[in-house]
Amino acid sequence: MKHLIFVFVLAALFNLLSCQSVDKKQAVVDLSEEQFNDFVSGLVREDTLAVENLVDKFMTCVQNKQYEQAVSMLYKLDPEDAWNEPLQLSNEEMSNVVCMLKQIPVLSYRINNIKFKTALMNEVKCTIVMREADGTVPEAANKWYFKPVNYLGGWRLCLMDSNS
Structure with missing residues (x-):
């Protein structure tokens, strides 16, 4: 039971540390419904x-x-x-994410949903399985969110932050 609590605390830590600092300036993206529809309709x-x-x-690399x-x-x-x-990511940010990933066992994963909105505001929801179900004990799973962004026609993978 202590191990399970530890895993959930680490998963929560991963979610928190993947967030950008609130005090940093964030460029506000305000798009009209027409721009939104243009982007989504242009996807293939x-x-x-x-x-x-x-x-x-x-x-796969994490696994x-x-x-x-x-x-x-x-x-x-x-x-x-x-x-x-x-x-x-900066070297420090990379080091922090590597440290978090090492603490969270990823046995398997599945992509639950992909939402396209704009070039900068998209979402991929994944379920990661940290421990398989065993008899009466349910699987230990967590949700990870990614924010793919489209830059000049190419996709880049970002971590989702709490402001998104």
């Missing part, structure tokens, strides 16, 4: 496949304990201007 099956492949590649390779796939929006090219 290849966009969905590209996002699925990014998440699959990231999660295989290739944490550095997984984290090197992550980006963040430029806090000065969200429309600029997404930035790779």
Whole structure:
């Protein structure tokens, strides 16, 4: 039971630390309904496949304990201007995410949902299984959210923050 509580605390920590600091400036993206519809209507099956492949590649690296390779796939929006090219995580941010990933066992995962809204506001919801169900004990699972962003026609994988 203590091990299960520890795992849930680590999962909560992962969710908290993947959030950007509130005191940093965030560029506000205010799009009209027309711009929203234009973006979504312009998407094709290849966009969905590209996002699925990014998440699959990231999660496969995590399952295989290739944490550095997984984290090197992550980006963040430029806090000065969200429309600029997404930035790779800093060394400190990468180190923090690697540390969190090492603490959370990922036995399996499934992509539950992909929501496309705009080039900068999309969501992928994944369920990660940390412990399989065993008799009367249910599986230990958690939800991870990713924020794929489209920059110049290419998809970049960002962690979802609490402001999104």
